[in-house]
Amino acid sequence: MSPVYIDDFSAYLGADCDRDSTLAILRGEQPAPETDKVDFKPSLLPPNERRRASESVRLAFSVCEALYFALPEDARDLPSVFASSGGDYRIFDTVCRSLLEQQRQISPTLFHNSVHNAAAGYWSIASAARSASSSIAAGDFTVAMGLLEAMAQCLSAPGRCLLACYDICPPAPLNQVRPISRPFAFGLILNAQRSAASRARLTLRFDKSSESESTIAAEFLRSAFASNPIARGLDLLSALALRTSATLTVPASAGQNLELSLECLS
Amino acid sequence: MQALNIHCITASSALGLGLSSQFAALRDKRSGLRQNHFLDTGDLNTWIAAVNEIEHCDFPDSHRDWRCRNNTLAWLALQQDNFFEQVNALLARFDRRRVGVFLGTSTSGILSTEIAYRELQDNEGHLPSWYHYEQTHNNFSLTAFVADIFNLQGPAFTVSTACSSSAKVVACAQRFIDLGLIDAALIGGVDSLCLTTLYGFHSLQLLSSQPCRPCDAERDGISIGEAAAFAFLSRSGDTDTKIYGLGESSDAYHMSSPHPEGRGAADAMRAALTSAGLNAGDIDYINLHGTGTRANDAAECAAVSDIFGGDTPCSSTKAWTGHTLGAAGALELAIATLALRHNFLPANLGLGQLDPELRCNVLRDHQCDRSVRRVLSNSFGFGGSNCSLIVGCDK
Numbered sequence: 001m002s003p004v005y006i007d008d009f010s011a012y013l014g015a016d017c018d019r020d021s022t023l024a025i026l027r028g029e030q031p032a033p034e035t036d037k038v039d040f041k042p043s044l045l046p047p048n049e050r051r052r053a054s055e056s057v058r059l060a061f062s063v064c065e066a067l068y069f070a071l072p073e074d075a076r077d078l079p080s081v082f083a084s085s086g087g088d089y090r091i092f093d094t095v096c097r098s099l100l101e102q103q104r105q106i107s108p109t110l111f112h113n114s115v116h117n118a119a120a121g122y123w124s125i126a127s128a129a130r131s132a133s134s135s136i137a138a139g140d141f142t143v144a145m146g147l148l149e150a151m152a153q154c155l156s157a158p159g160r161c162l163l164a165c166y167d168i169c170p171p172a173p174l175n176q177v178r179p180i181s182r183p184f185a186f187g188l189i190l191n192a193q194r195s196a197a198s199r200a201r202l203t204l205r206f207d208k209s210s211e212s213e214s215t216i217a218a219e220f221l222r223s224a225f226a227s228n229p230i231a232r233g234l235d236l237l238s239a240l241a242l243r244t245s246a247t248l249t250v251p252a253s254a255g256q257n258l259e260l261s262l263e264c265l266s
Numbered sequence: 267m268q269a270l271n272i273h274c275i276t277a278s279s280a281l282g283l284g285l286s287s288q289f290a291a292l293r294d295k296r297s298g299l300r301q302n303h304f305l306d307t308g309d310l311n312t313w314i315a316a317v318n319e320i321e322h323c324d325f326p327d328s329h330r331d332w333r334c335r336n337n338t339l340a341w342l343a344l345q346q347d348n349f350f351e352q353v354n355a356l357l358a359r360f361d362r363r364r365v366g367v368f369l370g371t372s373t374s375g376i377l378s379t380e381i382a383y384r385e386l387q388d389n390e391g392h393l394p395s396w397y398h399y400e401q402t403h404n405n406f407s408l409t410a411f412v413a414d415i416f417n418l419q420g421p422a423f424t425v426s427t428a429c430s431s432s433a434k435v436v437a438c439a440q441r442f443i444d445l446g447l448i449d450a451a452l453i454g455g456v457d458s459l460c461l462t463t464l465y466g467f468h469s470l471q472l473l474s475s476q477p478c479r480p481c482d483a484e485r486d487g488i489s490i491g492e493a494a495a496f497a498f499l500s501r502s503g504d505t506d507t508k509i510y511g512l513g514e515s516s517d518a519y520h521m522s523s524p525h526p527e528g529r530g531a532a533d534a535m536r537a538a539l540t541s542a543g544l545n546a547g548d549i550d551y552i553n554l555h556g557t558g559t560r561a562n563d564a565a566e567c568a569a570v571s572d573i574f575g576g577d578t579p580c581s582s583t584k585a586w587t588g589h590t591l592g593a594a595g596a597l598e599l600a601i602a603t604l605a606l607r608h609n610f611l612p613a614n615l616g617l618g619q620l621d622p623e624l625r626c627n628v629l630r631d632h633q634c635d636r637s638v639r640r641v642l643s644n645s646f647g648f649g650g651s652n653c654s655l656i657v658g659c660d661k
Contacts, residue, residue, distance in 0.1 A: 001445060087405060087426075092376065096383040099461050111466035112522040112648055115372060116405055116426030121649020124516035130533060132514035133651065134434060137405035138423035145423040152441035173391055174379075177399035206421060206447060255419050256363060 001205070004151050005191045005198040005265075007160065009240050010066035012059060012185040015039035019066070026234075026241035028218030032225075036169045038062070038183050044126035052109050053122060055183075056088040059166045060119035061126070063187030067162060068127055071189070078189075079131040079153045080162040082120040083146030085139055085229040086178060088113065089170035119164065142167075143232040144252035147260070150190050151204055158192035167230045184228040186237050198265050200240060205259040206252060216246055236260060267541045269508040270440060270499045272657070273356055273450075276349035277600035278339070279493035279587045280315035284346030289604050292612045293632070297586050299477045299489050304459050312473040315491030315588025316459055317342070332411045334375030334402035335458040335492075340412060343456070343494035353416060353452065353498050360500070366448040367413040367422035368438040369496075370431025370455035372592035372647075374424070375402035377460040408456055412496075420448050426592065428647030429555070431455055432495070433595025433655055437512050439499050454496030455596035463490055463591065470522060478558035478589070479616035480582035481567065481628045488557045491588020495596035507603050510640065510656045511542025517650025523561050524646060528569030531555075531644065534652035535573055538642060542656045546574045548640050549656070551611045553598050555644040556582020557589050558616070566644065567624040574626075581614035581629040595645035599655060602641040606659040609638045637661055 013025050014033035024030045042050055042061035053061070060082060068076060091114045098106050115121070117135035124133060132153065138145035143165050150163035166185035170178045191198065217238040225231035232250045239246045245264045252258035276284060280298025281291035291298065298315040302308060323342045325333045344350050357365065382397040393399075401407050405424045413422045421442060425434050432455020439451035467473050467488060474487035499509065515537065517530035524531065539546060552574070555566055563582075570580060583601055590597050605611055611633040620628055640658040 001447065085404070085406065092379060092403070095462055095466070096380050099380055099465065100383055100386075104461070104465050106462070106465045106469045108466075108469040108522075111462075111469055114462065114466070115428045115648050117428055117647070117649040117651055118521070120427070120516075121521050121651065124518040124650055125520070128518050130516050130518050130530065132437070133427075133516050134425060134438065135427050135649075135651075136423045136425055139400070139404065139406040139410060141423070142406075145421060148421055148442070148447065149423070149438065152438070152445055152447070155445060156441045173386060173393050174399065176393050177397070178404075253419050253422055254414070 002155055003201045003203040004154050005194050006200045006202055006240065007189040007191045007197040008067050008070055009237060010063040010187040011237050012062040023241045026238045028221065031220060036182060038168060045122065049122065054088045054113045054118065055090050055168045056084060056166060057119045057122050059168055059183055059185045060164045063185045064123055064162065064164050067187050067189050075160060076127055077129045077131055078160045078162055080120060080123065080129065080133040081146055081150040081153060082135045083142050083165045085137055085142040085167050087116045089168060089174050093171050093174055140229050141252050142229050144250045144258040147204060147258065154190045154192050160189055160191045163188045163190060165230045165233055167228050179227055181227045182225055184225050184230045186233050200265055201263040203261040206256065216244065267440060267511060268501065269510050270501065271503060271505040272507045272509065272603065273498045273500060273505055274349055274352040275497040275600050275603055276343060276347040277493065277495035277597050278317060278343040278346055279590060279597055280317055280491055281587055283319060283342065285600060285604065288600065289608065292586060297477065297615055298491065299588055307461060307464050310464055310468055311475045313477045313489040314459060315489065317492050329411065331398040332401040332407065334378045336371065336375040336408060336456055337411050339458050339492060339494045340408060340456045343496065349496060356498055360450050362417060363419045364449045365418050366420045366439060366442050366451040367409050367418050368425060368435035368451055368453050369409045369412060370425045370435050370592045370595060371405060371408050371457050372426060372428050372431055373457060373460050373463055374405045374407055376462050378402040380461050427651040428649060429591050429594055430645040430647035430651045430653045431592035431595060433645035433653035434514060436509060436655055437514055437653065440512065443501060449502065450498065450500035452496060452498055455593040456494040457590055457592040458492040459490065472559050474558060477616060478585050480556035480558040480584050481563050481614055481621055481624055482617050483619045483621040485558045485560065485563060487559055488589045491590045493587060493590035493593040493597040495593060495600045497599065507606055507657060507659045510658045511538045511544065513537025513541060513654045515652045519650050522648050524565035526565055528565035530650050530652045531566050531646055532569035532572055534654040535569060535642065538654040538656050544640065549574065549578055549642045550638045551605055551641045552578055552580035553602055553641060553643040554580050554582040555646045556584055558584055564623060567626045571625040576625045577627055579611050579627050579629050579633060581612055583612055585616035595653065598643045599657060602643045602657045605638050605641050609636065610634050
């Protein structure tokens with residue numbers, strides 16, 4: 001399969017992490033701040049929409065906006081893939097609690113924010129992007145499938161594609177059945193063509209059945225984010241932050257892994 | 267695009283189980299809509315299209331943790347039209363690691379969570395032990411269940427873009443096949459009745475108190491339905507019915523209202539025509555998304571008349587099947603294949619007086635007098651997510 005190029009990357013590791021501290025944490029040089037909430041205010045949304053934006057939308061925006069502002073202005077309407085294993089657990093909780101009440105009144109805003117493609121919808125509005133956008137879920141394989149779908153988007157109409165992978169923490173009682181203790185998200189700009197912006201060349205192979213144990217991400221990072229399905233992307237992010245070439249594996253389906261060959265270019 | 271073969275296809279909805287039931291109900295003019303009777307939601311004055319067979323459908327004991335309304339509907343639908351046997355026979359020709367599974371749903375098995383929450387108070391805040399979030403409510407549950415039933419190990423994910431979900435899965439299959447990642451794909455969509463969608467659409471004041479009336483001057487909202495539809499696609503061999511084109515777009519306008527001039531809808535239809543290498547005049551019938559809300563039908567018909575003029579026959583089948591949300595794309599793909607197979611264009615049920623603002627040839631009655639070779643099917647969802655498919659048959 002043809003390689004794609006990674007032009008840029010971003011990650012949400014906790015509140016008040018600017019680009020420099022995000023890179024330092026990903027390189028294992030400093031600890032990640034402890035938090036179970038997303039503290040990010042989207043700047044691309046008008047005030048009304050910003051107030052209504054749910055936690056998963058804000059988490060997705062945190063990694064998308066970082067990439068958006070670094071793109072040339074004429075390249076900001078690009079196809080996108082939004083990958084989240086669980087969507088917005090907080091909304092599901094609120095809606096299910098509203099349904100226990102006599103009147104069963106669901107907030108209309110909450111209802112339209114409950115769709116899995118809420119982040120994609122808000123993003124297309126905020127960035128005026130009219131290109132194709134997929135919103136997908138694949139449980140513990142969400143990162144692998146997000147990468148494949150974004151690569152497929154990028155190569156099928158050769159150009160750039162935005163990938164955002166994100167999962168928030170479920171509130172009680174949903175945390176009993178889906179325990180995720182920290183929110184985590186990352187974003188990539190993939191490009192079918194190599195350019196001056198290319199940071200790395202990424203080649204994906206789906207058919208690997210054996211997992212080579214990669215240890216790029218620092219141990220404390222892996223254990224801090226272990227409960228979040230999106231943390232399957234930590235090794236890739238750490239390798240990008242360290243500017244290290246590496247071969248990584250990510251679980252991709254029952255019995256198969258996705259092999260990521262990352263070759264750093266800058 | 268290079269056409270994709272549809273090796274087999276099945277659909278189950280309130281019209282009945284399997285393709286021939288869909289066709290018979292349409293032909294004999296039996297709508298699946300009934301006054302709302304779903305669980306204890308009778309206080310909602312609306313009409314629904316329920317698949318009543320779900321209530322007494324058996325479920326594989328090997329997968330009992332996966333049992334929920336949505337996966338039961340999926341299981342029920344897979345048993346129709348010999349689909350299960352046909353797919354297994356086809357799989358003998360493919361490497362199961364190179365067969366993708368891409369299924370659409372909007373709410374998956376959320377009904378299980380809604381019911382589990384009812385036990386929280388008596389359970390000191392604990393979810394009941396019968397409840398399995400991962401296998402029921404989670405959006406991936408549907409796809410993981412179906413992939414496991416067929417022992418497929420290729421790329422598999424759920425597409426959840428509200429009401430365009432199970433049209434967009436065809437685009438995923440096409441991209442993955444084009445890239446050489448897979449040789450075939452099982453695609454489809456399943457959405458089932460739940461309180462979240464019923465009370466949610468009620469809160470948006472989008473539920474009609476009557477059977478929905480798409481394109482009618484007095485239309486006032488949707489009627490919710492449930493359905494499951496699946497198809498097996500590949501480039502190998504040859505089949506009568508094929509997917510010739512598809513187009514995707516985003517409105518970039520509003521979370522729950524379409525762009526008033528149907529800008530995104532027009533983008534998707536034009537992209538589908540371009541990918542099929544067809545002109546507007548080549549399309550024999552358009553299956554409209556046609557939900558029956560004021561805004562949706564106006565936006566879609568504006569886009570249709572802009573591209574196709576006012577002659578191309580079109581209809582919404584939502585008043586037959588209800589709006590099956592994340593399953594609508596796959597269900598209407600199946601209805602499109604019926605149109606091709608039987609040279610049968612279904613009437614737009616519920617059409618009393620055509621909204622004079624809509625300048626489209628909306629079919630008041632079934633039309634069976636001409637050869638049908640190319641059908642365009644539209645699916646548009648919340649968040650401004652649009653997808654149009656072109657399915658055809660050479661005669």
